[in-house]
Structure formats: C-alpha cells, structure tokens
Amino acid sequence: MRALLNVIWLVLSGIWLALxxxxxxxxxxxxVITIPFGIASFRIAAYALWPFGRTVTERRSAGIPSLLGNIVWFLVAGWWIALTHAVTGILLxxxxxxxxxxxxxxxxxxxxLLPLGRRIVST
Incomplete structure (x- = not known):
C-alpha cells in the first residue's frame, strides 16, 4: 500500500515539491552562511519524493546550533512553508x-517548520 501511495504522491505532487x-x-x-539550510532543503526534498513509509525523528545530539538555525529558519521561511503544507493538506x-x-x-x-536537528527514518 505504501508503494502505491508513494507512486500516486510522486506523480501528482511529489516531484514538484522535491524540485x-x-x-x-x-x-x-x-x-556560504546558508549551507546548513541548503542541506536541510535537500533532506526535505528527498522526503517529499517518497513520504509514505518514512517518518521524521529528532536527533538528540543536534545541540544549540540547530536550535538557533531553526529559529532563523522559522522566522524567515519555516512558518509560511509549513502553513502552505497545512492549508494544501486541508484542501486536499x-x-x-x-x-x-x-x-x-x-x-x-x-x-x-523546524528542519535542523531532524532525521528522516523508515518506519
């Protein structure tokens, strides 16, 4: 079932989100200063391609730099990206x-919403 959901997701919206x-x-x-956010964006892109059968977990060893980066991410882009996903999810x-x-x-x-200090794992 996960494979079918992932294929439907990939064809209808996953490829565009990942891109x-x-x-x-x-x-x-x-x-140079925004490379950690770029790496987080690539991680989200990989998750957006194939989300079913995977989940997001917190990395316990992330520390203060991830917290500060998440605050910056939240203020600059995170809240409106998360809001867009939530509204789109409700409409769908x-x-x-x-x-x-x-x-x-x-x-x-x-x-x-808060990508730094997270990791994507299979369920």
Missing part, C-alpha cells in the same frame, strides 16, 4: 481521492 526544495537548497548552498482532504495527498502534506509540516 522546489532542491532549487531552494541550491540557492542556499550558493551563499476535502475530496476522497485527495486524502492520501493531504496526509502526505501533513507529514511535511513538522520538517518544514
């Missing part, structure tokens, strides 16, 4: 066909 996060990662890596859940895609968008909210 957008990858472009954001490239832009962030161009500037209005139709029966869109419910799996809405769930996929809801799974992206926590990692889009």
């Amino acid at each position: 957008a996060y990858a472009v954001a990662g490239i832009v962030c890596c161009i500037l 859940c209005l139709t029966i066909v869109g419910i799996p895609l809405g769930i996929g968008n809801f799974k992206l909210v926590p990692v889009a």
Whole structure:
C-alpha cells in the first residue's frame, strides 16, 4: 500500500515539491552562511519524493546550533512553508481521492517548520 501511495504522491505532487526544495537548497548552498539550510532543503526534498513509509525523528545530539538555525529558519521561511503544507493538506482532504495527498502534506509540516536537528527514518 505504501508503494502505491508513494507512486500516486510522486506523480501528482511529489516531484514538484522535491524540485522546489532542491532549487531552494541550491540557492542556499550558493551563499556560504546558508549551507546548513541548503542541506536541510535537500533532506526535505528527498522526503517529499517518497513520504509514505518514512517518518521524521529528532536527533538528540543536534545541540544549540540547530536550535538557533531553526529559529532563523522559522522566522524567515519555516512558518509560511509549513502553513502552505497545512492549508494544501486541508484542501486536499476535502475530496476522497485527495486524502492520501493531504496526509502526505501533513507529514511535511513538522520538517518544514523546524528542519535542523531532524532525521528522516523508515518506519
């Protein structure tokens, strides 16, 4: 079932989300000071390609730099990216066909809100 959901997700929205996060990662890596945000964007892009069967966990060893980076990310981009995923998820859940895609968008909210100090693992 996960494979079917991932294929539907990939065809209908996953490829576009992954491309957008990858472009954001490239832009962030161009500037030296934003490389950690670029790496986080690449991590989110990989998760956006294949979200079903995977989950986001917290890295206990992340420390203060991840906390400070998450604060900057939240203020600059995180809140509106997470809000976009949440609103899109709600709108997709209005139709029966869109419910799996809405769930996929809801799974992206926590990692889009605070991506540093997180890791994506298989369930």
